[in-house]
Amino acid sequence: MGKTIAEKILSNHAGRELKAGDIAICGVDFCFGQDGTSSIIIDSFRKLGVNRVFDKSRFCMVIDHSAPSPNIGVSEIHKKMRAFAGAFDLGLYDIGCGVCHQLIPQKGHVTCGDLVLGADSHTCTYGAINVFSTGVGSTDLAITLASGKNWFKVPETIKIIVKGKLPKGVYSKDVILHIIKDISANGATYKAVEFCGETISAMSVDERLTISNMAVEMGAKAGLMEADEKVLKWVKERSFKTPHPTAADPAAKYAAVKTYDVSKLAPQVAKPHAVDNVSDVTALSGTRIDQAYVGTCTNGRLEDLEAAARIMKGKSVHPDVRFVIAPASKEIYLDAVRKGFIEIFIKSGCIVVAPGCGPCVGTHNGVLADGESAISTANRNFKGRMGNPNSFIYLASPATVASSAITGRITDPREHKNRL
């Protein structure tokens, strides 16, 4: 019988043939935690009573969620992480290195066919480079850190075929928001998703990472894509690990198959307070905003900064708007400096903050006041997500966010058609 990508990767790591619904103990190729989850990883690891990690080359911690630290409580957690890393000689990406979901693939820790666990729900991001990666809690992660293993229920898979050439001003972020609107916030719970089709094939790896990143917003365990030449080139440039490209069999059995034609798709915006509460940008044009944000594990990559810079070049941020930008890693920041994007941002009135999660998780770098609205390239707009339950968050592509920052109102990026 044919197998899905999820069934194949999990079978390869269990040492036996698995199908959806099976439960198996699998070896894990890489695992990690961030500063919102590592404190409990460390506590749970100590409770396990083991005195060694299974393989220090297969684990790291990333300080990204509140970096640099905004308060004493967070500083204590960072100190605890540094001490743990020092005691066991473990990899630690400290403040300023960037967001975990940019660093883990960019630094070559993962490659095609790998099985990866992260103590962060957006670990599904690396599905775009053919990695079965999923988020777990801190104690699950501690067990993998101690043993190199964990237990998995093999998920059923929903196949999503995307076809059609994206119109100007419409990006991978718009595609995934459109899909989440249709599938809903829990339409893929307990399942894996496979994204395929000519639209995905035409996308760069950066664009694909945006799509897989948001698979968890419809409840999915993984957001997988096959490894084509672009992906193999991308991982080989970054990782010494041997890729094991893993494709679905033609006769693979799916829980559902959905097809989306995006050739006439408009830019999409998710409205407060749910990611599946999505409209065409045109339905919201004129909605006042107080803050704009480009960054995060969803859209803080070089192509995202480029899309925003093209729109901002020679323009000014609206006087009533704060426009915050956080490159997803130090390397992206440097590339953006070299390409002149950072100068464009600063001259147009944007504030560029340190690589990291920035204001997305509401700890610092742009907490909203009561009644304020933000438009952001992040992946979540839950009430209170940006630090204030009495504020409102809209999610969109970098081009829509930049266009809105100029006018102070939610604005269709297609109004800047010579800048797209």
Next chain:
Amino acid sequence: MKHCARRLKVQDNVNTDYVISGRYKFKIQDPKELAKHIFEDIDPEFAARVTKGDVLVAGENFGCGSSREQAPQALKSAGFYAVAAKSFARIFYRNAFNLGLVLVECDTDFIDDGDELDLDIDGGKLKDRAKGLVFDIKPIPSVMKRLLRDGGVVEHFKKYGGFNFE
């Protein structure tokens, strides 16, 4: 065993940011302190009403979003014995059983705040004494039952030196 139902104002898609906001979970490590702030953004008076042994009552997709283990940890520290919901998000589902917090999937539409509940996990029934209604619980997977019986995944792991689901 008798429990008191604590029904949330918001029923569906209650995410882990709502269980415990990032405002607190990033800087507070003490679960008892975190427990004071559960559901603050959607129901600020809720935390003060919880007493030990209560059952939290919610709708579809409870615990979606962030992987934060502080969510089930804070619910347990607040005194909840179990969460009854129509469905759960997967990371929260694992996290709860790993910590020994019971999750039961059943119809929760007819349970009101303050109702007295009987929970029979082995028999697969949740009884609402106030209404005289009995709800079937979706069978808890054997792996989860095993983790509960061993007192959570850490104790399970220590007992067997790894996983033992045989």
